[in-house]
Amino acid sequence: MVVSSTCRSGFSRDNYLKQRFAAKAAPTGFSAPVTQCSKNKSRNREVTMNRFEPWATPGVRGLQPYQPGKPIDELRREYGVSDIVKLASNENPLGPSLRVREVLAAEFAGLARYPDGNGFALKQALSERHRVDMAQITLGNGSSDVLEFVVRVFVQPGDEVLFSEHAFAMYPIVTQAASAQAVVAPAHDWGHDLEAMQALISERTRVIFIANPNNPTGTWLQGDELQTFIAAVPERVIVVVDEAYFEYASDPALGAAGYPDASRWLDRFPNLVVTRTFSKAYGLAGLRVGYSLSHPDMANLLNRIRPPFNVNSLALTAAEAALADEAHVQQAVHLNVEEMARVTDAVTEMGLEFIPSVGNFVSIDVGGDAASVYDALLHEGVIVRPVANYGMPRHLRVTLGLAAENERFLAALRKVLKK
Numbered sequence: 390m391v392v393s394s395t396c397r398s399g400f401s402r403d404n405y406l407k408q409r410f411a412a413k414a415a416p417t418g419f420s421a422p423v424t425q426c427s428k429n430k431s432r433n434r435e436v437t438m439n440r441f442e443p444w445a446t447p448g449v450r451g452l453q454p455y456q457p458g459k460p461i462d463e464l465r466r467e468y469g470v471s472d473i474v475k476l477a478s479n480e481n482p483l484g485p486s487l488r489v490r491e492v493l494a495a496e497f498a499g500l501a502r503y504p505d506g507n508g509f510a511l512k513q514a515l516s517e518r519h520r521v522d523m524a525q526i527t528l529g530n531g532s533s534d535v536l537e538f539v540v541r542v543f544v545q546p547g548d549e550v551l552f553s554e555h556a557f558a559m560y561p562i563v564t565q566a567a568s569a570q571a572v573v574a575p576a577h578d579w580g581h582d583l584e585a586m587q588a589l590i591s592e593r594t595r596v597i598f599i600a601n602p603n604n605p606t607g608t609w610l611q612g613d614e615l616q617t618f619i620a621a622v623p624e625r626v627i628v629v630v631d632e633a634y635f636e637y638a639s640d641p642a643l644g645a646a647g648y649p650d651a652s653r654w655l656d657r658f659p660n661l662v663v664t665r666t667f668s669k670a671y672g673l674a675g676l677r678v679g680y681s682l683s684h685p686d687m688a689n690l691l692n693r694i695r696p697p698f699n700v701n702s703l704a705l706t707a708a709e710a711a712l713a714d715e716a717h718v719q720q721a722v723h724l725n726v727e728e729m730a731r732v733t734d735a736v737t738e739m740g741l742e743f744i745p746s747v748g749n750f751v752s753i754d755v756g757g758d759a760a761s762v763y764d765a766l767l768h769e770g771v772i773v774r775p776v777a778n779y780g781m782p783r784h785l786r787v788t789l790g791l792a793a794e795n796e797r798f799l800a801a802l803r804k805v806l807k808k
Protein backbone atom coordinates (compact mmCIF):
# COMPACT_ATOMS: atom_id res chain seq x y z
CA MET A 390 0.00 0.00 0.00
CA VAL A 391 1.43 3.41 -0.95
CA VAL A 392 0.45 6.55 0.96
CA SER A 393 1.14 9.70 -1.00
CA SER A 394 2.67 12.57 0.99
CA THR A 395 0.83 15.13 -1.10
CA CYS A 396 -2.46 13.68 -0.09
CA ARG A 397 -4.33 15.09 2.93
CA SER A 398 -7.97 15.52 2.25
CA GLY A 399 -8.86 13.36 -0.68
CA PHE A 400 -9.25 14.27 -4.29
CA SER A 401 -8.61 17.92 -5.20
CA ARG A 402 -8.61 19.69 -8.53
CA ASP A 403 -5.05 21.01 -7.98
CA ASN A 404 -3.74 17.60 -7.08
CA TYR A 405 -5.48 16.13 -10.01
CA LEU A 406 -4.06 18.67 -12.49
CA LYS A 407 -0.54 18.09 -11.16
CA GLN A 408 -0.97 14.35 -11.52
CA ARG A 409 -2.46 14.63 -14.96
CA PHE A 410 0.43 16.82 -16.08
CA ALA A 411 2.89 14.28 -14.71
CA ALA A 412 1.00 11.49 -16.36
CA LYS A 413 1.15 13.28 -19.71
CA ALA A 414 4.91 13.41 -19.55
CA ALA A 415 5.23 9.80 -18.50
CA PRO A 416 6.50 7.40 -21.15
CA THR A 417 3.59 5.04 -20.51
CA GLY A 418 1.41 7.62 -22.27
CA PHE A 419 -2.34 7.53 -22.37
CA SER A 420 -3.03 5.27 -19.42
CA ALA A 421 -0.17 6.30 -17.15
CA PRO A 422 -0.93 5.37 -13.55
CA VAL A 423 -1.20 8.17 -11.00
CA THR A 424 -1.90 8.11 -7.30
CA GLN A 425 -5.40 8.97 -6.20
CA CYS A 426 -6.12 9.82 -2.59
CA SER A 427 -8.91 8.66 -0.41
CA LYS A 428 -10.42 10.85 2.35
CA ASN A 429 -9.45 8.11 4.74
CA LYS A 430 -5.66 8.23 4.93
CA SER A 431 -5.38 4.59 5.92
CA ARG A 432 -7.22 3.58 2.75
CA ASN A 433 -4.91 5.55 0.44
CA ARG A 434 -3.38 3.31 -2.17
CA GLU A 435 -1.87 3.33 -5.59
CA VAL A 436 -4.62 3.08 -8.19
CA THR A 437 -4.63 3.54 -11.92
CA MET A 438 -6.72 6.62 -12.61
CA ASN A 439 -8.38 7.28 -15.90
CA ARG A 440 -7.56 10.88 -16.84
CA PHE A 441 -11.03 11.47 -18.28
CA GLU A 442 -12.87 10.01 -15.30
CA PRO A 443 -13.49 13.36 -13.56
CA TRP A 444 -15.61 14.41 -16.52
CA ALA A 445 -17.55 11.19 -16.82
CA THR A 446 -21.07 11.14 -15.37
CA PRO A 447 -21.25 10.10 -11.69
CA GLY A 448 -22.85 6.82 -12.70
CA VAL A 449 -20.13 5.87 -15.14
CA ARG A 450 -17.45 6.78 -12.59
CA GLY A 451 -18.80 4.14 -10.23
CA LEU A 452 -19.51 1.55 -12.90
CA GLN A 453 -18.08 -1.97 -12.83
CA PRO A 454 -18.39 -3.48 -16.32
CA TYR A 455 -20.31 -6.72 -16.87
CA GLN A 456 -18.06 -9.74 -16.44
CA PRO A 457 -18.83 -12.31 -19.11
CA GLY A 458 -17.89 -16.00 -18.94
CA LYS A 459 -14.25 -16.69 -19.73
CA PRO A 460 -13.83 -17.17 -23.48
CA ILE A 461 -12.38 -20.51 -24.65
CA ASP A 462 -9.47 -18.85 -26.48
CA GLU A 463 -8.53 -16.87 -23.38
CA LEU A 464 -8.26 -20.03 -21.29
CA ARG A 465 -6.17 -21.65 -24.02
CA ARG A 466 -3.85 -18.61 -24.11
CA GLU A 467 -3.54 -18.10 -20.36
CA TYR A 468 -3.44 -21.68 -19.06
CA GLY A 469 -2.13 -23.53 -22.10
CA VAL A 470 -5.05 -25.97 -21.77
CA SER A 471 -6.60 -27.59 -24.82
CA ASP A 472 -9.82 -29.62 -25.17
CA ILE A 473 -11.90 -27.06 -23.36
CA VAL A 474 -15.53 -27.30 -22.30
CA LYS A 475 -17.32 -23.97 -21.77
CA LEU A 476 -20.40 -24.11 -19.57
CA ALA A 477 -20.29 -20.50 -18.46
CA SER A 478 -22.67 -18.32 -20.46
CA ASN A 479 -26.01 -20.15 -20.67
CA GLU A 480 -25.63 -20.73 -24.39
CA ASN A 481 -27.43 -23.45 -26.33
CA PRO A 482 -25.01 -26.40 -26.73
CA LEU A 483 -26.77 -27.47 -29.94
CA GLY A 484 -25.91 -24.17 -31.63
CA PRO A 485 -28.18 -22.58 -34.21
CA SER A 486 -30.57 -24.76 -36.22
CA LEU A 487 -29.66 -26.04 -39.69
CA ARG A 488 -32.34 -23.81 -41.12
CA VAL A 489 -30.63 -20.77 -39.62
CA ARG A 490 -27.28 -21.81 -41.08
CA GLU A 491 -28.83 -22.10 -44.53
CA VAL A 492 -30.53 -18.70 -44.53
CA LEU A 493 -27.40 -17.04 -43.18
CA ALA A 494 -25.33 -18.32 -46.09
CA ALA A 495 -27.85 -16.80 -48.49
CA GLU A 496 -27.72 -13.46 -46.65
CA PHE A 497 -23.99 -12.86 -47.14
CA ALA A 498 -24.40 -11.41 -50.64
CA GLY A 499 -26.58 -8.61 -49.26
CA LEU A 500 -24.17 -7.46 -46.56
CA ALA A 501 -23.13 -4.30 -48.41
CA ARG A 502 -26.57 -2.89 -47.65
CA TYR A 503 -27.85 -1.57 -44.33
CA PRO A 504 -30.31 -3.80 -42.52
CA ASP A 505 -34.02 -3.04 -42.49
CA GLY A 506 -33.92 -0.44 -39.71
CA ASN A 507 -37.47 -1.27 -38.71
CA GLY A 508 -36.94 -5.05 -38.76
CA PHE A 509 -40.26 -5.47 -40.54
CA ALA A 510 -40.12 -9.19 -41.35
CA LEU A 511 -38.94 -10.22 -37.89
CA LYS A 512 -41.49 -7.99 -36.18
CA GLN A 513 -44.22 -9.43 -38.35
CA ALA A 514 -43.23 -12.98 -37.37
CA LEU A 515 -43.06 -11.98 -33.70
CA SER A 516 -46.43 -10.27 -33.83
CA GLU A 517 -47.98 -13.48 -35.19
CA ARG A 518 -46.21 -15.62 -32.62
CA HIS A 519 -47.24 -13.48 -29.66
CA ARG A 520 -50.57 -12.27 -31.04
CA VAL A 521 -49.61 -8.64 -30.50
CA ASP A 522 -49.51 -5.65 -32.80
CA MET A 523 -46.20 -4.88 -34.49
CA ALA A 524 -46.35 -1.48 -32.77
CA GLN A 525 -45.89 -3.30 -29.45
CA ILE A 526 -42.45 -4.66 -30.33
CA THR A 527 -39.01 -3.13 -29.74
CA LEU A 528 -36.01 -4.94 -31.20
CA GLY A 529 -32.70 -4.99 -29.38
CA ASN A 530 -29.10 -5.95 -29.95
CA GLY A 531 -29.76 -8.74 -27.48
CA SER A 532 -32.48 -8.27 -24.88
CA SER A 533 -29.98 -6.47 -22.64
CA ASP A 534 -30.15 -3.62 -25.18
CA VAL A 535 -33.86 -3.24 -24.44
CA LEU A 536 -33.28 -3.38 -20.66
CA GLU A 537 -31.04 -0.38 -21.11
CA PHE A 538 -33.60 1.45 -23.28
CA VAL A 539 -36.14 1.21 -20.48
CA VAL A 540 -33.77 2.87 -18.04
CA ARG A 541 -32.69 5.52 -20.52
CA VAL A 542 -36.29 6.43 -21.28
CA PHE A 543 -37.64 6.54 -17.72
CA VAL A 544 -34.82 7.00 -15.22
CA GLN A 545 -33.06 10.23 -14.29
CA PRO A 546 -30.09 10.67 -11.94
CA GLY A 547 -31.26 10.12 -8.38
CA ASP A 548 -34.32 8.06 -9.35
CA GLU A 549 -34.65 4.56 -7.95
CA VAL A 550 -34.57 1.25 -9.79
CA LEU A 551 -35.74 -1.77 -7.82
CA PHE A 552 -34.64 -5.38 -8.23
CA SER A 553 -33.88 -8.42 -6.13
CA GLU A 554 -30.73 -9.58 -4.44
CA HIS A 555 -28.94 -12.17 -6.65
CA ALA A 556 -30.74 -10.83 -9.75
CA PHE A 557 -29.25 -10.61 -13.24
CA ALA A 558 -26.08 -8.46 -13.32
CA MET A 559 -27.26 -6.10 -16.06
CA TYR A 560 -29.87 -4.54 -13.75
CA PRO A 561 -27.34 -2.87 -11.43
CA ILE A 562 -25.16 -1.96 -14.41
CA VAL A 563 -27.84 -0.12 -16.40
CA THR A 564 -29.02 1.54 -13.18
CA GLN A 565 -25.55 2.74 -12.25
CA ALA A 566 -24.88 3.92 -15.81
CA ALA A 567 -27.89 6.21 -15.49
CA SER A 568 -26.55 7.66 -12.19
CA ALA A 569 -29.66 6.24 -10.54
CA GLN A 570 -30.09 4.60 -7.16
CA ALA A 571 -30.29 0.78 -7.09
CA VAL A 572 -32.70 -0.48 -4.45
CA VAL A 573 -32.00 -4.15 -3.82
CA ALA A 574 -34.73 -6.21 -2.16
CA PRO A 575 -33.57 -9.13 0.01
CA ALA A 576 -34.13 -12.51 -1.62
CA HIS A 577 -36.16 -15.34 -0.12
CA ASP A 578 -34.75 -18.85 -0.65
CA TRP A 579 -32.52 -17.32 -3.35
CA GLY A 580 -35.57 -16.10 -5.31
CA HIS A 581 -37.53 -12.85 -5.60
CA ASP A 582 -39.45 -11.90 -2.45
CA LEU A 583 -42.32 -9.93 -3.96
CA GLU A 584 -43.58 -8.70 -0.59
CA ALA A 585 -40.18 -7.28 0.24
CA MET A 586 -40.04 -5.70 -3.21
CA GLN A 587 -43.45 -4.13 -2.85
CA ALA A 588 -42.48 -2.64 0.51
CA LEU A 589 -39.51 -0.93 -1.15
CA ILE A 590 -41.49 0.92 -3.83
CA SER A 591 -41.20 4.65 -3.16
CA GLU A 592 -42.15 7.93 -4.81
CA ARG A 593 -38.78 7.81 -6.56
CA THR A 594 -39.10 4.28 -7.98
CA ARG A 595 -39.21 4.43 -11.75
CA VAL A 596 -38.43 0.88 -12.91
CA ILE A 597 -38.69 -2.60 -11.37
CA PHE A 598 -36.75 -5.47 -12.94
CA ILE A 599 -37.94 -9.03 -12.37
CA ALA A 600 -36.14 -11.95 -14.01
CA ASN A 601 -38.44 -14.93 -14.41
CA PRO A 602 -36.66 -17.25 -14.12
CA ASN A 603 -33.75 -15.45 -12.57
CA ASN A 604 -30.13 -15.86 -13.59
CA PRO A 605 -27.97 -17.10 -11.81
CA THR A 606 -30.35 -18.68 -9.27
CA GLY A 607 -32.79 -20.30 -11.73
CA THR A 608 -35.63 -19.48 -9.33
CA TRP A 609 -39.04 -18.60 -10.75
CA LEU A 610 -42.31 -16.91 -9.86
CA GLN A 611 -45.76 -18.30 -10.47
CA GLY A 612 -48.34 -16.46 -12.53
CA ASP A 613 -50.74 -15.65 -9.69
CA GLU A 614 -48.19 -14.08 -7.38
CA LEU A 615 -46.57 -12.11 -10.17
CA GLN A 616 -49.89 -10.74 -11.44
CA THR A 617 -50.93 -9.76 -7.93
CA PHE A 618 -47.63 -7.94 -7.52
CA ILE A 619 -47.86 -6.04 -10.81
CA ALA A 620 -51.46 -5.06 -10.09
CA ALA A 621 -50.29 -3.37 -6.87
CA VAL A 622 -47.51 -1.36 -8.59
CA PRO A 623 -48.49 2.23 -9.45
CA GLU A 624 -48.87 2.76 -13.19
CA ARG A 625 -46.11 5.40 -13.21
CA VAL A 626 -43.61 2.64 -12.30
CA ILE A 627 -42.45 0.46 -15.20
CA VAL A 628 -42.30 -3.28 -14.49
CA VAL A 629 -39.91 -5.24 -16.68
CA VAL A 630 -40.45 -8.99 -16.64
CA ASP A 631 -37.31 -10.48 -18.15
CA GLU A 632 -38.14 -13.84 -19.74
CA ALA A 633 -34.76 -14.66 -21.29
CA TYR A 634 -35.20 -18.35 -20.33
CA PHE A 635 -38.91 -18.59 -21.14
CA GLU A 636 -38.62 -21.57 -23.52
CA TYR A 637 -36.84 -23.70 -20.90
CA ALA A 638 -38.96 -22.66 -17.96
CA SER A 639 -42.27 -23.14 -19.74
CA ASP A 640 -41.55 -26.80 -20.46
CA PRO A 641 -43.69 -28.67 -17.91
CA ALA A 642 -41.04 -31.42 -17.71
CA LEU A 643 -38.70 -29.01 -15.95
CA GLY A 644 -41.28 -28.73 -13.22
CA ALA A 645 -42.18 -25.04 -13.03
CA ALA A 646 -45.90 -25.53 -12.37
CA GLY A 647 -47.76 -22.25 -12.86
CA TYR A 648 -44.90 -20.57 -14.70
CA PRO A 649 -46.53 -17.71 -16.63
CA ASP A 650 -46.18 -16.07 -20.02
CA ALA A 651 -46.30 -12.45 -18.84
CA SER A 652 -46.91 -11.20 -22.38
CA ARG A 653 -50.51 -12.44 -21.95
CA TRP A 654 -51.04 -9.62 -19.43
CA LEU A 655 -50.07 -6.69 -21.65
CA ASP A 656 -53.69 -5.59 -22.11
CA ARG A 657 -54.17 -5.50 -18.37
CA PHE A 658 -50.93 -3.73 -17.41
CA PRO A 659 -49.86 -0.84 -19.67
CA ASN A 660 -46.76 -0.31 -17.50
CA LEU A 661 -45.49 -3.86 -18.22
CA VAL A 662 -42.52 -4.58 -20.49
CA VAL A 663 -41.75 -8.24 -21.26
CA THR A 664 -38.33 -9.05 -22.68
CA ARG A 665 -37.32 -12.16 -24.63
CA THR A 666 -34.15 -13.22 -26.39
CA PHE A 667 -32.82 -15.36 -29.22
CA SER A 668 -29.59 -15.89 -27.26
CA LYS A 669 -30.68 -18.91 -25.24
CA ALA A 670 -33.02 -21.65 -26.52
CA TYR A 671 -32.79 -20.34 -30.11
CA GLY A 672 -29.00 -20.65 -30.08
CA LEU A 673 -28.14 -17.20 -31.48
CA ALA A 674 -26.16 -15.59 -28.64
CA GLY A 675 -23.36 -14.57 -30.98
CA LEU A 676 -25.65 -12.63 -33.30
CA ARG A 677 -27.21 -10.47 -30.54
CA VAL A 678 -30.94 -10.20 -31.01
CA GLY A 679 -33.71 -9.82 -28.46
CA TYR A 680 -36.91 -7.82 -28.10
CA SER A 681 -39.59 -6.49 -25.83
CA LEU A 682 -43.36 -6.66 -25.95
CA SER A 683 -45.29 -3.84 -24.34
CA HIS A 684 -48.16 -1.39 -24.70
CA PRO A 685 -47.74 0.50 -28.03
CA ASP A 686 -47.22 3.80 -26.18
CA MET A 687 -44.38 2.20 -24.25
CA ALA A 688 -42.86 0.68 -27.40
CA ASN A 689 -43.16 4.08 -29.07
CA LEU A 690 -40.92 5.62 -26.39
CA LEU A 691 -38.45 2.73 -26.40
CA ASN A 692 -38.20 2.87 -30.19
CA ARG A 693 -37.41 6.60 -30.09
CA ILE A 694 -34.02 5.92 -28.50
CA ARG A 695 -33.30 2.62 -30.25
CA PRO A 696 -30.20 3.28 -32.37
CA PRO A 697 -30.89 2.90 -36.09
CA PHE A 698 -29.84 -0.55 -37.32
CA ASN A 699 -29.18 -1.87 -33.79
CA VAL A 700 -30.01 -5.35 -35.08
CA ASN A 701 -27.89 -6.34 -38.06
CA SER A 702 -29.08 -8.10 -41.23
CA LEU A 703 -27.70 -11.51 -40.29
CA ALA A 704 -29.34 -11.34 -36.89
CA LEU A 705 -32.71 -10.28 -38.34
CA THR A 706 -32.70 -13.09 -40.89
CA ALA A 707 -31.44 -15.70 -38.45
CA ALA A 708 -33.97 -14.77 -35.78
CA GLU A 709 -36.85 -15.02 -38.21
CA ALA A 710 -35.70 -18.47 -39.35
CA ALA A 711 -35.06 -19.60 -35.77
CA LEU A 712 -38.54 -18.54 -34.70
CA ALA A 713 -40.02 -20.71 -37.44
CA ASP A 714 -37.94 -23.76 -36.46
CA GLU A 715 -39.93 -24.86 -33.44
CA ALA A 716 -38.48 -28.40 -33.62
CA HIS A 717 -34.98 -27.11 -32.90
CA VAL A 718 -36.15 -25.24 -29.82
CA GLN A 719 -37.99 -28.33 -28.61
CA GLN A 720 -34.86 -30.41 -29.09
CA ALA A 721 -32.87 -27.91 -27.01
CA VAL A 722 -35.52 -27.85 -24.29
CA HIS A 723 -35.74 -31.66 -24.08
CA LEU A 724 -31.98 -31.98 -23.93
CA ASN A 725 -32.00 -29.42 -21.13
CA VAL A 726 -34.49 -31.46 -19.10
CA GLU A 727 -32.36 -34.60 -19.42
CA GLU A 728 -29.11 -32.82 -18.63
CA MET A 729 -30.59 -31.00 -15.65
CA ALA A 730 -31.40 -34.41 -14.16
CA ARG A 731 -27.94 -35.76 -14.98
CA VAL A 732 -26.10 -32.86 -13.34
CA THR A 733 -28.35 -32.40 -10.29
CA ASP A 734 -28.43 -36.16 -9.57
CA ALA A 735 -24.65 -36.36 -9.80
CA VAL A 736 -23.95 -33.37 -7.56
CA THR A 737 -26.47 -34.69 -5.02
CA GLU A 738 -24.53 -37.96 -5.02
CA MET A 739 -21.40 -35.93 -4.29
CA GLY A 740 -23.19 -34.56 -1.23
CA LEU A 741 -23.51 -31.05 -2.67
CA GLU A 742 -26.56 -28.79 -2.66
CA PHE A 743 -27.90 -26.86 -5.61
CA ILE A 744 -30.60 -24.26 -6.16
CA PRO A 745 -33.52 -25.86 -8.07
CA SER A 746 -33.51 -24.16 -11.46
CA VAL A 747 -35.83 -23.90 -14.46
CA GLY A 748 -33.24 -22.28 -16.71
CA ASN A 749 -30.53 -23.96 -18.81
CA PHE A 750 -28.11 -23.66 -15.90
CA VAL A 751 -27.87 -24.57 -12.24
CA SER A 752 -26.01 -22.97 -9.34
CA ILE A 753 -24.20 -25.48 -7.14
CA ASP A 754 -22.98 -24.86 -3.58
CA VAL A 755 -19.47 -26.31 -3.65
CA GLY A 756 -19.26 -26.40 0.13
CA GLY A 757 -16.80 -23.54 0.63
CA ASP A 758 -15.21 -20.65 -1.22
CA ALA A 759 -16.02 -21.31 -4.88
CA ALA A 760 -13.18 -19.20 -6.32
CA SER A 761 -10.53 -21.88 -5.82
CA VAL A 762 -12.82 -24.59 -7.21
CA TYR A 763 -13.48 -22.40 -10.26
CA ASP A 764 -9.75 -21.99 -10.79
CA ALA A 765 -9.04 -25.69 -10.34
CA LEU A 766 -11.76 -26.49 -12.90
CA LEU A 767 -10.10 -24.10 -15.35
CA HIS A 768 -6.92 -26.16 -15.05
CA GLU A 769 -9.02 -29.20 -15.98
CA GLY A 770 -10.20 -27.35 -19.10
CA VAL A 771 -13.71 -26.70 -17.77
CA ILE A 772 -15.07 -23.15 -17.70
CA VAL A 773 -18.04 -22.50 -15.41
CA ARG A 774 -19.17 -19.23 -13.86
CA PRO A 775 -18.19 -17.96 -10.42
CA VAL A 776 -21.04 -15.91 -8.98
CA ALA A 777 -19.46 -14.15 -5.99
CA ASN A 778 -20.35 -10.86 -7.69
CA TYR A 779 -24.01 -11.91 -7.25
CA GLY A 780 -23.51 -12.32 -3.49
CA MET A 781 -23.08 -16.09 -3.91
CA PRO A 782 -19.43 -16.82 -3.03
CA ARG A 783 -20.03 -20.55 -2.35
CA HIS A 784 -21.79 -21.24 -5.64
CA LEU A 785 -20.68 -21.98 -9.16
CA ARG A 786 -23.19 -21.59 -11.97
CA VAL A 787 -22.99 -24.33 -14.56
CA THR A 788 -24.67 -24.09 -17.95
CA LEU A 789 -26.12 -27.41 -19.07
CA GLY A 790 -24.19 -28.56 -22.11
CA LEU A 791 -24.24 -31.73 -24.18
CA ALA A 792 -24.17 -35.02 -22.24
CA ALA A 793 -20.43 -35.48 -22.84
CA GLU A 794 -19.65 -31.89 -21.81
CA ASN A 795 -21.62 -32.29 -18.58
CA GLU A 796 -19.84 -35.57 -17.86
CA ARG A 797 -16.51 -33.77 -18.35
CA PHE A 798 -17.62 -31.13 -15.85
CA LEU A 799 -18.81 -33.73 -13.32
CA ALA A 800 -15.61 -35.75 -13.59
CA ALA A 801 -13.53 -32.59 -13.14
CA LEU A 802 -15.64 -31.50 -10.16
CA ARG A 803 -15.24 -34.92 -8.51
CA LYS A 804 -11.49 -34.73 -9.04
CA VAL A 805 -11.16 -31.16 -7.76
CA LEU A 806 -13.37 -31.77 -4.70
CA LYS A 807 -11.90 -35.25 -4.17
CA LYS A 808 -15.41 -36.78 -4.16
Ligand SMILES: Cc1ncc(COP(=O)(O)O)c(C=O)c1O
Pocket residue numbers: 478479530531532533534557600602603604631633665666667668674677678679
Ligand atom coordinates in the same frame (compact mmCIF):
# COMPACT_ATOMS: atom_id res chain seq x y z
C1 LIG B 1 -31.93 -12.99 -17.04
C2 LIG B 1 -31.27 -12.54 -18.29
N1 LIG B 1 -31.79 -11.53 -18.97
C3 LIG B 1 -31.25 -11.06 -20.10
C4 LIG B 1 -30.10 -11.62 -20.59
C5 LIG B 1 -29.49 -10.95 -21.80
O1 LIG B 1 -29.38 -11.76 -22.85
P1 LIG B 1 -29.16 -11.16 -24.30
O2 LIG B 1 -28.70 -9.74 -24.18
O3 LIG B 1 -28.15 -12.05 -24.91
O4 LIG B 1 -30.50 -11.23 -24.95
C6 LIG B 1 -29.49 -12.68 -19.93
C7 LIG B 1 -28.23 -13.26 -20.42
O5 LIG B 1 -27.54 -13.99 -19.82
C8 LIG B 1 -30.09 -13.15 -18.75
O6 LIG B 1 -29.54 -14.14 -18.05
